[in-house]
Amino acid sequence: MRGLALLLVVLFHLFGGGRVSGGVDVFLVVSGFLVTGSLVRRAETGSLRLGSVYARNLARLAPPALVVLAAVAVAAWTLLPTGRWLEIWRQVIASGLYVENWDLIANTLSYGAAGPAVSPLQHFWSLSVQGQFLLAWPLVVLVVAWLCRRARTGVRRQLVVLVALASATSFAYALYLTQVLQPTAYFHTGTRFWELGVGALLALVPLRGAGGLRALGAWAGLGLIVSSGFLLDGGTLFPGPWTLWPVTGALLVLAGAGTTVAWGPRRLLELAPLRFVADISYELYLWHWPVLIFYLALRGFPAVGVRGAALVLAASLVLAWVTRQLVARPVGLALPRTMGPARAGGTLLAAGVATALVVVPTFAASVDLRNREVAALEALQHLGPAYTGAQALAAPRPRTTPNASHTGNAATLQEAADEMPVRPDPELAKTDETRVDHNQECVQVHGDGPGLDQVRMCTLHDPAEPTRTVLVAGGSHTYQWAAAVNRVARENGWRVLVAGKGQCRLMYEPVPTDDCGRWSANVLAAAGSLDPDAVFVTGSRTHEDRREFVVPVEVAAWQQLDAVGIPVVTIRDNPRFRWSPPNCVRDNGRDAARCATDRSDVFAERNPVQTFPGMPASAGHVDLSDALCEPRSCPPVVGNVMVYRDGSHLTATYLRSLTPALDKAVRQAAPWLY
Numbered sequence: 001m002r003g004l005a006l007l008l009v010v011l012f013h014l015f016g017g018g019r020v021s022g023g024v025d026v027f028l029v030v031s032g033f034l035v036t037g038s039l040v041r042r043a044e045t046g047s048l049r050l051g052s053v054y055a056r057n058l059a060r061l062a063p064p065a066l067v068v069l070a071a072v073a074v075a076a077w078t079l080l081p082t083g084r085w086l087e088i089w090r091q092v093i094a095s096g097l098y099v100e101n102w103d104l105i106a107n108t109l110s111y112g113a114a115g116p117a118v119s120p121l122q123h124f125w126s127l128s129v130q131g132q133f134l135l136a137w138p139l140v141v142l143v144v145a146w147l148c149r150r151a152r153t154g155v156r157r158q159l160v161v162l163v164a165l166a167s168a169t170s171f172a173y174a175l176y177l178t179q180v181l182q183p184t185a186y187f188h189t190g191t192r193f194w195e196l197g198v199g200a201l202l203a204l205v206p207l208r209g210a211g212g213l214r215a216l217g218a219w220a221g222l223g224l225i226v227s228s229g230f231l232l233d234g235g236t237l238f239p240g241p242w243t244l245w246p247v248t249g250a251l252l253v254l255a256g257a258g259t260t261v262a263w264g265p266r267r268l269l270e271l272a273p274l275r276f277v278a279d280i281s282y283e284l285y286l287w288h289w290p291v292l293i294f295y296l297a298l299r300g301f302p303a304v305g306v307r308g309a310a311l312v313l314a315a316s317l318v319l320a321w322v323t324r325q326l327v328a329r330p331v332g333l334a335l336p337r338t339m340g341p342a343r344a345g346g347t348l349l350a351a352g353v354a355t356a357l358v359v360v361p362t363f364a365a366s367v368d369l370r371n372r373e374v375a376a377l378e379a380l381q382h383l384g385p386a387y388t389g390a391q392a393l394a395a396p397r398p399r400t401t402p403n404a405s406h407t408g409n410a411a412t413l414q415e416a417a418d419e420m421p422v423r424p425d426p427e428l429a430k431t432d433e434t435r436v437d438h439n440q441e442c443v444q445v446h447g448d449g450p451g452l453d454q455v456r457m458c459t460l461h462d463p464a465e466p467t468r469t470v471l472v473a474g475g476s477h478t479y480q481w482a483a484a485v486n487r488v489a490r491e492n493g494w495r496v497l498v499a500g501k502g503q504c505r506l507m508y509e510p511v512p513t514d515d516c517g518r519w520s521a522n523v524l525a526a527a528g529s530l531d532p533d534a535v536f537v538t539g540s541r542t543h544e545d546r547r548e549f550v551v552p553v554e555v556a557a558w559q560q561l562d563a564v565g566i567p568v569v570t571i572r573d574n575p576r577f578r579w580s581p582p583n584c585v586r587d588n589g590r591d592a593a594r595c596a597t598d599r600s601d602v603f604a605e606r607n608p609v610q611t612f613p614g615m616p617a618s619a620g621h622v623d624l625s626d627a628l629c630e631p632r633s634c635p636p637v638v639g640n641v642m643v644y645r646d647g648s649h650l651t652a653t654y655l656r657s658l659t660p661a662l663d664k665a666v667r668q669a670a671p672w673l674y
Contacts, residue, residue: 001030001253001269003278004225006285010316012229013123013288014309018113020234022246024126025195026225029250031130032199036163039138040204043145043155051344053138058351059335061134061282063327065127068286069096070358072120075294077365081586083427086373088120089366095124096359098131101187108446108502110183111235114304116297120290125187132189133196160204167197178240181449191239195247199254207255214256215264221252222265283320283328291316376428380653383641386420389657390627392639420640424653426586429642432651434483436460436498443479444519446502453518455526457499460486466495468533468673470569473499473523474506476649478538481571481662484655485536488663492674497532499523506537508557520557528564534670535561539570539609539621544578544647547604550612562616569670570609572623575602576648581636590637599629620669627661 005026012021042048069092076088094103104125112118144162148155174191177184185191207214228246257265292312296304304312336343424432436442442458460482472482479500489496504516512518527535540548558568577597584595607623609615628634636643645651667674
């Protein structure tokens, strides 16, 4: 069963175009069934020892996993760009400590189909859930068994009640969190326990009799398991109610496949090829995903084709078999049938040392790289005169003339400046953020969920006697400007407040339909109480595949502010790319035509907010498109400065160079602030 489940996972990852097979859910049910059955049998005979259980689990799971983690850490260092090292090494550490699912949640990552930019350790989330279960569940069973012995009652009966209540609670939480924050729910241990729990219940209440009916159910269960990935998009539906599809299938097979009915599915599940895959299924699961991701990253493919998938599968099978033969099997054979405290302690110590040999060097390398990144980011504050950034678009480039030596000298200086390395380095660009971008005091988390409609507001500058108060409110394309607004404010004595929410722009709906709408309503209410002299927002909205446009519900929010005497200052949105400008510059150089985008594809001839129906007369409009783009194109590098840190956000370094242009534009658009 585990072999079938993990084989489905691998095949759907390789050939399924990103669809989730449901195999991991089957795997969790089987794990709950096997682990609980083993623990309870030992608890009933009084032979349950935590040290022995932990030692065996670690000896079985850790060695192959550590081999893969070490390989991924080294492969990232040797094969991938520097900009990806920290993220992957962080996940190596999290996976080695069985907390990868929490790392994915903490970094607001969602489950994604295979691609060159996807984490090669994303699949370790399910192993982390299982690892946490294997850590907590033996202790729970031991405590319940001890209490039952004191109360002279049966262990199974009490565990049935406990597991049923815990599973029902977990399932209810899964239903709720899947509705409000599905990416978090997908990785969350609390939303996944019920899948382990129903397997545990089946182990605690074994079924007897009705062999024919159970065999028929087992065939139906196999149908549910195999069809799950074809009929359901588990990446967006699980672990909600549709997860019952593969989970029910797993329960039916576990309940009926072992019957002696001749026409049951037992013979199918005992076929030699499937047993071979089952024997290496754990190692195959470990290897297939990083092999796939590194293949895509090295080939530069957005997705894997049939030939590539076959190649990845073959390589993964070989690596899995070798790991099984050289690592997992020798460790398993070295473990005695009975393990006393001394041997268990030695095994745990050996597992701890092996884990440390992978985690500690990776952590040390991460710290060193991070320190070097911090130093490089600090150096960006003090770039030389060759790094003009946006100012390069404000003045024409000098051209050489045969009879003007001074002009020739200027051109020579310009050519020398053009040969300077781009700053920030394209590999560093994604970390060149303003101090507001991930400040939890300023920015509410993206998504729907409990409390995610509440306003987080911070103060960037608060002089003793402010001349004006301004509020910067909206999503990342708005609060990325907060640091530049703050620099203007410091020169003019303004108080600066920031209220942001990821992927949410200030809008107004009479009846808000989601947390973005409710958050916006709360921001409007807060602005009414604060009575700022201006609210800075993003005006037009750019898109990767169409020209900029204006969203009516955003204009409605500006009208609400205007109605209470608060004018808005709109900042024209910056370009968005279908590709990563830093990666393109890294691979092709700053002048490669493929790294720029046509200006006419992004911007209309005139800022569309200025003529949009219903625009408040009090609004001021800031247009910095000429400080971002040349007359015909929007390049990724201007004045030797990397403009973008990803496909749509500006680097902090370029924003610093934009400050004079912003100050000039705000003076024209909102003279009442000065």
